[in-house]
Amino acid sequence: MTDLTKLTISAALDGMAAGDFSARELTAAHITAMEAANVLNAFITKTPEIAVEAATASDSRRAKGETRKIDGIPLAIKDLFCTKDVLTTAASHILDGFVPKYESTVSSNLWASGAVMLGKTNLDEFAMGSSNETSYYGEVINPWRREGSDSPLVPGGSSGGSASAVASFSAMAAIGTDTGGSIRQPASFTGIVGMKPTYGRCSRWGVVAFASSLDQAGPMTRTVRDAAIMLEAMAGFDPKDSTSVDMPVPDFEAALSGDIRGLKVGIPAEYRLDGMSPEVQALWDQGIDWMKAAGAEIIDISLPHTKYALPAYYIIAPAEASSNLARYDGVRFGLRVEGDDLDDMYARTRAEGFGAEVQRRLLIGTYALSAGYYDAYYLKAQKVRSRIADDFKQAYQKVDVILTPTAPSPAFGFGEKGDDPLAMYLNDVFTGPASLAGLPGISVPAGLSSDGLPLGLQLLGKPFDEETVFRAAGVLENAAAFTATPNDWWRG
Numbered sequence: 001m002t003d004l005t006k007l008t009i010s011a012a013l014d015g016m017a018a019g020d021f022s023a024r025e026l027t028a029a030h031i032t033a034m035e036a037a038n039v040l041n042a043f044i045t046k047t048p049e050i051a052v053e054a055a056t057a058s059d060s061r062r063a064k065g066e067t068r069k070i071d072g073i074p075l076a077i078k079d080l081f082c083t084k085d086v087l088t089t090a091a092s093h094i095l096d097g098f099v100p101k102y103e104s105t106v107s108s109n110l111w112a113s114g115a116v117m118l119g120k121t122n123l124d125e126f127a128m129g130s131s132n133e134t135s136y137y138g139e140v141i142n143p144w145r146r147e148g149s150d151s152p153l154v155p156g157g158s159s160g161g162s163a164s165a166v167a168s169f170s171a172m173a174a175i176g177t178d179t180g181g182s183i184r185q186p187a188s189f190t191g192i193v194g195m196k197p198t199y200g201r202c203s204r205w206g207v208v209a210f211a212s213s214l215d216q217a218g219p220m221t222r223t224v225r226d227a228a229i230m231l232e233a234m235a236g237f238d239p240k241d242s243t244s245v246d247m248p249v250p251d252f253e254a255a256l257s258g259d260i261r262g263l264k265v266g267i268p269a270e271y272r273l274d275g276m277s278p279e280v281q282a283l284w285d286q287g288i289d290w291m292k293a294a295g296a297e298i299i300d301i302s303l304p305h306t307k308y309a310l311p312a313y314y315i316i317a318p319a320e321a322s323s324n325l326a327r328y329d330g331v332r333f334g335l336r337v338e339g340d341d342l343d344d345m346y347a348r349t350r351a352e353g354f355g356a357e358v359q360r361r362l363l364i365g366t367y368a369l370s371a372g373y374y375d376a377y378y379l380k381a382q383k384v385r386s387r388i389a390d391d392f393k394q395a396y397q398k399v400d401v402i403l404t405p406t407a408p409s410p411a412f413g414f415g416e417k418g419d420d421p422l423a424m425y426l427n428d429v430f431t432g433p434a435s436l437a438g439l440p441g442i443s444v445p446a447g448l449s450s451d452g453l454p455l456g457l458q459l460l461g462k463p464f465d466e467e468t469v470f471r472a473a474g475v476l477e478n479a480a481a482f483t484a485t486p487n488d489w490w491r492g
Contacts, residue, residue, distance in 0.1 A: 004029040005169040009073055009226040012172060016062060016072055023062070023072025026172075027055035027116050030074040034118055034170040039490045040141045042164040044079045045087050046119035054116040061114065069233050071114030076171035078162050079120035080127055081107050081217070082206040086117075090208040091125045091135035094353025095334040104206025105238045106175060106217045113233040118171050121161030125355045126325065127177055127210045130185060130427035132160025133414060134357040142190055142411050143168040143486035147452035150489075153411040156186030156427070162220050163190040167486060173221040173230055177207060179214045180313050181407075181431025184443040187220055188406035188456030191445045191484060193477075194220050195227045196431075198464045199438030200245035202231075203238035211320035212243075214313075214435050224444065224473045228252035231466065247464065255467035256474040261295030263472060266399035270306035271430060273408065280405045280455060283447045287403055287457045290479035291472070299399050303391040308384045309433040310426070315368050315381040316436070321358075322365030328353065389437040396462045401472045404430050406443040406456035430458060440466045442473045446480040454484065 004026050007015065015021055031048045051074060058072035082088050082100040089095045103111070111117075124134040131154035132140040142155040143164060155164040159176030163186035166174050176183040178196035187194025195218045202217040209215060219230030232252050238244040267288060272281070292298050330336035330349030337352050339345035354362065368377040395402065408429055417427075434441045440463070443456040457476060461469035 005033045007172070008223050009070065009172055009221065009229050010223075012073060013070070017067070023055040023058035023116065024052065026072055027051050027074045030118055030171060033168070034165070036491050037143075037168045037170045040143060040164050040168055041138050042121055042140055042161045042168065042170060043076070043119045044089055044091065044122050044137050044161070047086060047117055050086070051116050051118050054111070058114050058116065068112070068114035070110070070229060072116060073114070074116045074118050074172050075110065076118050076121045076162055076165040076174035077107055078123055078159055078174065078176045080123060080177050080208045081175065082208070083107055083117070083120065086120065088120065088208070089137070090127070091123045091137055092353065092355070092358070093136045093335055094328045094349070098334050102206060105203035105240065106207070106234050109234055109236060110175070115233065121165055121174060123161050124158035125358050126208065126321070127158040127179060127182055128321070128357050128361050129157040130181070131417065132157040132186070134355055136355060139414060140164050143490060144190060144411060144453055145487070145489060151413050153413055153453070154189065156189035156407070156411065158182040159220065160186050163187055163192060163194070166190070166192050166220050166222060168490065173219060173226055175217055175234065176220050177215055177217050178435065179210050179317060180428040180435045183218045183220060184431045184441055184456070184458060185407050185427055187443040188445070188454065189411040191454030191482065192220060192222055193224055193227045193445065194218065194443045195231060196435070196441045197231060197235065197466055198440045200243050201235050201440070201464065201466070203236070203241040203244045205238055205240040209324040211317040212324060213320060214317060224442070224470060224477045225253060225256055227442065228256060228470045245464070250467055252466060252470050255470045257471055258474060258478070260291065260472055260475045263296045263401065263468070264299055264399040265291050265296045265472070266299050266301040266395055266402040268301050268303045268306065268395070268402060268404060270303050271404045273429065277409050279449050280408060283455050283457065284403070284405050287446060287476065290476060291403060294475045294479065301395045301399060301402070303395060303433065305384065305387045305391050306433055309388055309436055310429055312381040312384040312388070313428065313432045313436055314364070315377050316385065318361040318365030319368045319378050320365070322362045322369060325358070325362060385436045388433055392437045392439060400462070400468055402460040404458045404460070406430060406458040410449040410453035410455055434460045439463060440469050442469050444473050444476050444480065445482040446476065447482065448484055454482070
């Protein structure tokens with residue numbers, strides 16, 4: 001039998017429909033692969049018993065002719081999504097022992113579509129990071145290695161556990177969250193597809209909050225088609241989320257026509273940064289040629305406020321985090337460290353419960369919101385955010401999608417940027433602007449660096465026009481013909 005873990009979602013659905021294998025066999029293969037990849041530390045909590053039970057139910061439905069959208073597909077769930085009766089940690093010590101009595105809307109939608117949960121994946125603590133080095137449960141390792149080197153590399157962040165699980169064939173697909181690039185950047189670092197839908201397309205209800213005006217759930221898969229299948233199963237209006245948009249969910253898979261003749265593709269001048277890796281620049285130029293060869297019209301555009309995006313993001317996101325994380329006080333759930341009085345208990349719990357990066361961002365955010373600084377920092381950042389959104393609005397009067405690199409470099413080694421927060425924050429330089437504007441974006445693996453590491457290209461679209469993004473991404477994927485995979489060193 002074919003290695004079931006190497007199948008795409010669409011191929012696995014076809015195989016189960018044809019009776020070539022069962023959901024239980026597919027799930028068993030992934031449970032075995034998940035255990036073999038322990039050294040990657042991609043999972044915080046594994047749920048093989050839940051997976052087998054769900055796969056058995058899937059086979060029963062298929063036998064009755066009651067098959068659902070992604071029936072029997074084994075998935076990994078970022079441990080930021082609340083899962084009923086399953087430990088949910090946000091990779092933080094402060095949520096020790098937190099077992100929700102409810103299910104996030106996105107994961108509920110997936111279970112209603114027949115998906116199978118393999119487990120909860122590791123992440124940067126409270127999704128704050130670009131390398132997956134800040135988790136209380138230890139760093140996640142990228143399954144890729146530089147040619148001729150055994151040095152471990154970061155998988156990107158914050159959805160590094162989900163990315164590593166998919167890239168190592170431990171899960172057929174995964175879900176992540178993207179606040180400033182936390183789906184797209186790790187997808188680029190691990191050679192997979194990562195899709196951030198328009199803000200409001202997927203419900204945030206039941207997702208542990210980082211920055212409420214930016215957080216958005218999305219799929220992480222090995223192909224663009226699989227991302228389209230996943231997003232349709234995840235998305236939908238949710239009255240429990242005030243930012244959820246009440247509009248129909250299209251058939252995203254049907255948008256993959258393979259034809260982009262006449263499509264207008266924008267190339268922003270401001271994304272050609274000084275000091276950008278020549279390999280990233282060359283891949284971008286290659287991507288432009290691929291789109292042109294497929295019949296697209298290439299148009300130079302300007303996004304003049306791009307250079308202000310990172311500073312604005314790193315004021316707005318920490319400010320919202322400082323408000324959202326105030327709920328972790330040792331009183332209602334999670335960790336409690338007793339103190340001399342109530343204030344001392346608060347201080348001890350937060351000091352022990354939050355890691356260094358979370359504490360750094362909470363201090364920045366609280367400062368930006370404090371009396372005397374609110375207007376100077378937070379309010380000004382919000383005005384800049386509006387200008388950035390206006391830049392995109394103007395650009396989309398001339399173009400249908402925008403093509404850029406996903407990240408300024410391939411995956412880097414552990415500790416290489418950990419001592420320099422500003423260098424770490426620059427990982428979001430190409431992904432942050434679209435997050436501030438709430439736009440859909442996708443990262444597609446498009447090439448390898450000189451030392452054999454994956455590099456991604458990013459396509460950004462108009463609000464709620466994921467269909468065009470998928471259509472363009474499918475053509476880009478076919479042109480790139482990226483088939484490289486990690487060398488399975490972790491299997492021993």
